[in-house]
Amino acid sequence: MGTVIRHGHDRATSGAKVANTPHSDLVLPYGDQFNDGIVQVSFTLPVAAGALAEEAARQTMKLMGLEEPQVAEVAPIGENATFFVGYGKLTRPVELSKLRIAKPMWEELDQITINRLVQETLGRAMVVVGAATGQDAHTLGLDAILNYKGFAGNRGLEAYSALKVVNMGSQVPNETLVAKAREVSADAVLVSQVVTERNVHLANLTNLVELLEAEGLRDKVVLVVGGPRITHALAVELGYDAGFGPGTRPQDVASYLAQEVARRVLN
Amino acid sequence: MGTVIRHGHDRATSGAKVANTPHSDLVLPYGDQFNDGIVQVSFTLPVAAGALAEEAARQTMKLMGLEEPQVAEVAPIGENATFFVGYGKLTRPVELSKLRIAKPMWEELDQITINRLVQETLGRAMVVVGAATGQDAHTLGLDAILNYKGFAGNRGLEAYSALKVVNMGSQVPNETLVAKAREVSADAVLVSQVVTERNVHLANLTNLVELLEAEGLRDKVVLVVGGPRITHALAVELGYDAGFGPGTRPQDVASYLAQEVARRVLN
Amino acid sequence: MLRLSLDAKTVERCHEISENITSRVIDELSSLSTVAIERTVARFAGIEGVTADGVPLANVLVSHLVEKGKIHDGVAIHLANACLALGKTPAGISEMISRGEIDISNLEWQGTEEVTRKAREICKDSLDKIRARRAEREVLLEQLPVTQTPWLYVICATGNIHEDAVQGRLAASQGADVIAVIRSTGQSLLDYVPHGITTEGFGGTYATQANFKLMRDALDEESHKLGRYVRLVNYCSGLCMPEIAYMGAVERLDMMLNDAMYGILFRDINMERTFVDQNFSRMINAYAGIIINTGEDNYLTTVDAFDAGPSVLASQFMNYHFAKKAGLRDEQIGLGHAFEIDPSIEDSLSYELAMALLVRQLFPDCPIKYMPPTVHKKGDIFTSHVLDSNFNLVSVLTGQTIHLVGMLTEAIHTPLIQDRYLSIRAAAYMRQAAKHLGHNLEVKRGGLLEARATSILDDTLKLLERVNEQGLFAAITEGVFAGVKRLRTGGKGREGVFKKSRWYFSPVEEALRAGLSGESLGEGPIQD
Amino acid sequence: MLRLSLDAKTVERCHEISENITSRVIDELSSLSTVAIERTVARFAGIEGVTADGVPLANVLVSHLVEKGKIHDGVAIHLANACLALGKTPAGISEMISRGEIDISNLEWQGTEEVTRKAREICKDSLDKIRARRAEREVLLEQLPVTQTPWLYVICATGNIHEDAVQGRLAASQGADVIAVIRSTGQSLLDYVPHGITTEGFGGTYATQANFKLMRDALDEESHKLGRYVRLVNYCSGLCMPEIAYMGAVERLDMMLNDAMYGILFRDINMERTFVDQNFSRMINAYAGIIINTGEDNYLTTVDAFDAGPSVLASQFMNYHFAKKAGLRDEQIGLGHAFEIDPSIEDSLSYELAMALLVRQLFPDCPIKYMPPTVHKKGDIFTSHVLDSNFNLVSVLTGQTIHLVGMLTEAIHTPLIQDRYLSIRAAAYMRQAAKHLGHNLEVKRGGLLEARATSILDDTLKLLERVNEQGLFAAITEGVFAGVKRLRTGGKGREGVFKKSRWYFSPVEEALRAGLSGESLGEGPIQD
Numbered sequence A, B: 001m002g003t004v005i006r007h008g009h010d011r012a013t014s015g016a017k018v019a020n021t022p023h024s025d026l027v028l029p030y031g032d033q034f035n036d037g038i039v040q041v042s043f044t045l046p047v048a049a050g051a052l053a054e055e056a057a058r059q060t061m062k063l064m065g066l067e068e069p070q071v072a073e074v075a076p077i078g079e080n081a082t083f084f085v086g087y088g089k090l091t092r093p094v095e096l097s098k099l100r101i102a103k104p105m106w107e108e109l110d111q112i113t114i115n116r117l118v119q120e121t122l123g124r125a126m127v128v129v130g131a132a133t134g135q136d137a138h139t140l141g142l143d144a145i146l147n148y149k150g151f152a153g154n155r156g157l158e159a160y161s162a163l164k165v166v167n168m169g170s171q172v173p174n175e176t177l178v179a180k181a182r183e184v185s186a187d188a189v190l191v192s193q194v195v196t197e198r199n200v201h202l203a204n205l206t207n208l209v210e211l212l213e214a215e216g217l218r219d220k221v222v223l224v225v226g227g228p229r230i231t232h233a234l235a236v237e238l239g240y241d242a243g244f245g246p247g248t249r250p251q252d253v254a255s256y257l258a259q260e261v262a263r264r265v266l267n
Numbered sequence C, D: 001m002l003r004l005s006l007d008a009k010t011v012e013r014c015h016e017i018s019e020n021i022t023s024r025v026i027d028e029l030s031s032l033s034t035v036a037i038e039r040t041v042a043r044f045a046g047i048e049g050v051t052a053d054g055v056p057l058a059n060v061l062v063s064h065l066v067e068k069g070k071i072h073d074g075v076a077i078h079l080a081n082a083c084l085a086l087g088k089t090p091a092g093i094s095e096m097i098s099r100g101e102i103d104i105s106n107l108e109w110q111g112t113e114e115v116t117r118k119a120r121e122i123c124k125d126s127l128d129k130i131r132a133r134r135a136e137r138e139v140l141l142e143q144l145p146v147t148q149t150p151w152l153y154v155i156c157a158t159g160n161i162h163e164d165a166v167q168g169r170l171a172a173s174q175g176a177d178v179i180a181v182i183r184s185t186g187q188s189l190l191d192y193v194p195h196g197i198t199t200e201g202f203g204g205t206y207a208t209q210a211n212f213k214l215m216r217d218a219l220d221e222e223s224h225k226l227g228r229y230v231r232l233v234n235y236c237s238g239l240c241m242p243e244i245a246y247m248g249a250v251e252r253l254d255m256m257l258n259d260a261m262y263g264i265l266f267r268d269i270n271m272e273r274t275f276v277d278q279n280f281s282r283m284i285n286a287y288a289g290i291i292i293n294t295g296e297d298n299y300l301t302t303v304d305a306f307d308a309g310p311s312v313l314a315s316q317f318m319n320y321h322f323a324k325k326a327g328l329r330d331e332q333i334g335l336g337h338a339f340e341i342d343p344s345i346e347d348s349l350s351y352e353l354a355m356a357l358l359v360r361q362l363f364p365d366c367p368i369k370y371m372p373p374t375v376h377k378k379g380d381i382f383t384s385h386v387l388d389s390n391f392n393l394v395s396v397l398t399g400q401t402i403h404l405v406g407m408l409t410e411a412i413h414t415p416l417i418q419d420r421y422l423s424i425r426a427a428a429y430m431r432q433a434a435k436h437l438g439h440n441l442e443v444k445r446g447g448l449l450e451a452r453a454t455s456i457l458d459d460t461l462k463l464l465e466r467v468n469e470q471g472l473f474a475a476i477t478e479g480v481f482a483g484v485k486r487l488r489t490g491g492k493g494r495e496g497v498f499k500k501s502r503w504y505f506s507p508v509e510e511a512l513r514a515g516l517s518g519e520s521l522g523e524g525p526i527q528d
């Protein structure tokens, strides 16, 4: 009859605890077995395909802290270039409780509340100037936030009676934006940055802060940046008050602006 | 006329040197700019999608030594599971000259030379026993090496007059394989291992070496293992003489076997 | 809808011949039973436990009768006789045997009529339970309807049933309609079914009744949450075919892989053993309203898919008639097919489309189990994902029912959580994006698609004629299917086949056949 | 081949109306020239250098004449007059101007006939060179034939031309037929063309003549290595349209993106400026045997692709007639189209197929530039790859010519080396796998595909009628295209437009038009 299969009720619980119970503090990637640490990677090395390249790929994975590195694909993609797909196991867990989550501070408010809050704090409409700055011509994201039509069924800032929106459109030089902010006495300046190749956005965003500071306007406005590769942490690092990433809804931004202005007026 | 674009002949060479000239010793992944270190990763964390999960993903990438970690996709794939795609920059290069490339030692020989070499060394045909061992029922790889038909137009070991092939097929218990090796006085034992889930192959391959040793057969045979997730380095670590991975051609194996037997007889 | 114009005569001939081939096999084997069938009868009679060493009591009972030379009569009468003689339940009897306390082969005979009645009686609960589980499924399918085809089918293969349950639910919530728990390597060659909850499989999780139950419960919970009934699948090919068929029936599995040809060709199981087992298991499947899946798709991994069309189709014709004879309705016959043509050849997509359409059209009421590309997959998961995308397309275009979702990591490992997610997403996208595309295109008369389909059909007829001449067993011996040759006298499990004595009686077979003849067997609505 | 049955009358009407709309625009603007056109004439005359500050001498010359109030006569006659008066070459003259040594607006007039002759003479070398480069291309295309369609077209956008050259060659060796070097963000709004080799672009590399040459040389080398001519592309939309068209012609580029509508809608360039520039640049393109690409695909990023069909098609009709009037042959008119319907809607693939087929069929001899999905791409590169796969399929099924290979990382960054590799591989696979599929399927008469195509065509006619009534400028003002509204008097570069004086003379225009009228302009075989 052959050997009888042993089955361990001891190990049996490991799986069940997995995704049902609240996560523990130490978190590893999870592919096939809870905590197995499995990560997929792909990259190109400027080395001709062959044993050396393959070993270099394995070594690259080890440098990434991946154990049992498995090179699943070795594709020669040029005389001196090889593309790899690999899988390995990360053994160093992330400690959730140690993570600092950078998030702009606001609560989700509805349109009426936002309008009321702004009117109560400022006694007038809040002036919001928005632009896609530098050479960035991507306006869809900015428009999604500003234009009446909004984004994914959520109305844009123009739909808020207490917000007066000036949408300057695309490829606006920082100088022009600052001049406009002064001209209309902006309460908030909203910048969109979509092109990030070679970190062009970092230079551009830093330059805007410098200009605003030089003009003595920095403290007078709520300064916000948004874009698909923008995080709040990055925004703060660059001297902005808040940063908004992919999937942002206008209401998120309006909620933040109203509360931030209120906070400033109260302080 | 606006600012005139500056263009730097200084930086200009960085690109050109890239993939045309022989690689330097320090090698980094290459995505957009030579040496940029760009690596793509994907993994699942057992954490509900949200700001915490996203930060945990970023942290996971940092633990992998990736700078400027960019979380490109955050997909909630269950209540307590989030899938991520990310890109980051590895800054620690691989030192090519320091890599030890584990490879079985052989030169590519043609069929006639192989047959002659075996006949000259042994004065008879070499007996080769092959099997997919344990519970492994994948025989295509083994057959590709052994059967006359061969692999990708390259004839199998059965086509070599100086090789006498015994193909035991699939799911052969190690005990049965060892008995057969003794029975036919095998010169070489060829094992195929395709199933590697939960490292089942490691236990199985180790067990075979132990059995052969216990039977006093280990030194009498050239012991070879092959399979899509087998490397020579692993094979050697497990006590095998050689390991053959994906894309192996029968001729590679025949060349190796002939030379290894010759080497042993000469020593 | 895309339609090929095919020669009706050729199709009819293929059916006639296949009917003939399969009838002969069944007739030839009708005098045989197997240890697996007898263990199944024991299980029907309520023998479910294991010894302290983990040996199933069903095995204990059957081994006992084998030892005593009485297995030829079938377990049922000896067991019933013992129950009457000793006033015990079947379970009690089997425990006593396991403790070596009795020999049931030489107890006093309680009279043929009494014993027969008792034999029927001890199996009745199980039969009723299976009908009840079937009714339960029908109710659930009405309450929690599955509204889209193809059904997206994914596997779990973690080796740990608790992981499988978690990941199966995750997959269902991501859109999977069908969850299969793959078996550990090698289980199909075990001549017993492991017992209890297991957590240590390799490349799959052991098929056990407890594991079935655990998964069924998990998926039922998820089904209610999603408002969509999630089907559960396991395998009853291999040496324990009928036993596992029984367990699947009792635990309300919805689909079971069941194919003697698969066992013969890919597991080197003895032909007689597995054909006998198959007929019995398929009767159980039919009775339980379970959809079977056959394994022709596997042929395309060992022979070139471009050339293998006729042998695959011939096997499907035969498998269809084997299934019909076991009482399965067309709606329960999930013939196996696959997208395995070398993707590097010109017009590979057109050839796949032609073949998928052909199979679909030849078995219009059968839910084809359409398998994704596997052999030509390499470690490049991106390219692999694209290949699956074309597979997804062909499946939708040709209106398939059971769609095995291809995994981008097919060449690397059994699916990870995210592999399932990505692959389900891709398949669901295609189901939506190409929903009515097949209805708005037509096959060009006399074009490449039709030429290809016609030539495969013609060659299938020729092949079936040849098989008919020599008989199926001889054809297998010659390597007609999957390029694998097997001897009638070879293979595993042959020692478990025996000739039934003239006293042989199986109350289970009787009950199943009763249903069969009344056309009521395997009846009941299959949704959508 | 898949074919829609369309109402021929409607198609004819669309052409008539578009012809009328575009004629009116060209007539209305025929009295205008622009600083960019004049700089182009200067370049034809051999003025290529830059000042120590990097200001192009062509700009110096034109600014000089603007300052002096003489630009209305065109640069040619003043330059020719100066050459004659001072016995210098055009380059010499422009250098003297840049050093502030002369004012060419008030030199002694050397006689109209002499000046005109001289003007023709100084531009002749460039015209000859362009014809020679064109002949060179024809020879290369014969020696190194491109045998498969669709042509796989990928972009390089590293910002460093040396990287672009390396990566462009890599892409070609991986199977790309066409390489485009994308321009740095913002270059299109520069009113001059940067000079020399550049390494510092963002999201693209500057279009300069030196960069064109470097890339052309690299690709020529690779073409010989591969035995397949690899086409080179750059952009001549924007404020420097005609100058870049000239550079592309001289450096043997094979394709150029050229579209006034794109500049108006997406770069806020003044309408008059860019329509005038467009007509002139297209004449250069025609003369050089270059294929133009229009930008309708971009509309589908700012308006919903499901709704935008008619506005895209109307724009294509007009762009086609603009192109014809500039002397371009059908084979040179790469109308822009894209696969941008929201992938989450039911039957999205069918709608894409209908639209792609419609465009293909309406402009049967034009190589449609078919663009991949972009807007609906997210960071999930696997899902993105699958979307591209369907795009690849539709392109092959409908027999497109210029296939912009979609990148799996579209939503993340400009393509990495491996992104191009994977995407080319996927597209090449589809080209092979579905090669004759379109020839073996037919569109179902009266089905969803035909209904969709017909309704778009009908709506296009209505839209064109409306545009015809109000005029193209007014229609743009109303936001008919891409949902973007622009004023005739607004936008960038307006100050660079001027009315030609009665002395205005352009030897370049004259030569190009001469070709045009003789039907010889833009003639010559287009390979594939």
Ligand code: B12
Pocket (backbone or CB within 6 Å): A130, A135, A136, A137, A138, A139, A140, A141, A142, A144, A145, A151, A190, A191, A192, A193, A194, A195, A196, A197, A224, A225, A226, A227, A228, A229, A244, A245, A246, A247, A248, A249, A253, D157, D182, D183, D184, D185, D186, D202, D203, D204, D266, D298, D301, D302, D374, D375, D376, D377, D378, D409, D410, D411, D412, D413, D414, D415
């Ligand atoms: C549409 C598009 C275009 C259109 C833009 C039309 C327009 N009027 O905007 C056109 C065709 C003109 C275009 C051109 C180019 N593009 Co483009 N384009 C895109 C595309 C396909 C979609 C971007 C988009 O609009 N998404 C939809 C919006 C709603 O999303 P979003 O921007 O993320 O906005 C949301 C949030 O980020 C946030 N948000 C955004 N801004 C702001 C601002 C504030 C204040 C707040 C609070 C929030 C916020 O809220 C929004 C709603 O949730 C992307 C690829 C992709 N799929 O992402 C490439 C992409 C952005 N483009 C790119 C490039 C390089 C270009 C070019 C430079 C290429 C070239 N050299 O020619 C050109 C030139 C443009 C220029 N000068 O900047 C690259 C950028 C690469 C990088 N990492 O830098 C991308 C990623 C494509 C690629 N892979 O190469 N593009």
Ligand code: B12
Pocket (backbone or CB within 6 Å): B130, B135, B136, B137, B138, B139, B140, B141, B142, B144, B145, B151, B190, B191, B192, B193, B194, B195, B196, B197, B224, B225, B226, B227, B228, B229, B244, B245, B246, B247, B248, B249, B253, C157, C182, C183, C184, C185, C186, C203, C204, C266, C298, C301, C302, C374, C375, C376, C377, C378, C409, C410, C411, C412, C413, C414, C415
């Ligand atoms: C074909 C196939 C099958 C066929 C096997 C038919 C047969 N007679 O071999 C069938 C359908 C029967 C099958 C079944 C199963 N399979 Co299977 N199968 C595959 C598949 C699609 C192809 C493997 C293959 O044959 N490749 C072609 C050969 C030629 O390549 P190769 O094996 O790499 O061999 C080359 C080299 O590696 C080397 N080599 C190999 N062996 C040897 C030996 C020597 C001595 C030398 C020198 C060289 C050498 O040389 C060969 C030529 O270059 C792969 C997926 C894939 N695309 O890789 C899954 C795969 C291998 N199977 C898998 C599994 C899990 C199973 C099952 C266990 C699933 C189940 N639970 O039911 C079953 C049971 C099988 C068992 N008990 O072992 C997994 C393994 C996962 C893992 N990492 O462990 C895979 C990767 C699929 C997956 N993603 O889940 N399978």
Ligand SMILES: Cc1ncc(COP(=O)(O)O)c(C=O)c1O
Pocket (backbone or CB within 6 Å): C183, C184, C186, C187, C188, C235, C236, C237, C238, C257, C258, C259, C262, C267, C293, C294, C295, C296, C298
């Ligand atoms: C019909 C059939 N049965 C069974 C299996 C599974 O293999 P095993 O029975 O060896 O677990 C397969 C493989 O896919 C199959 O197609």
Ligand SMILES: Cc1ncc(COP(=O)(O)O)c(C=O)c1O
Pocket (backbone or CB within 6 Å): D183, D184, D186, D187, D188, D235, D236, D237, D238, D257, D258, D259, D262, D267, D293, D294, D295, D296, D298, D336
């Ligand atoms: C017709 C056309 N011109 C030009 C461009 C490129 O933009 P830019 O001219 O701003 O570099 C595009 C964008 O894809 C285009 O479609």
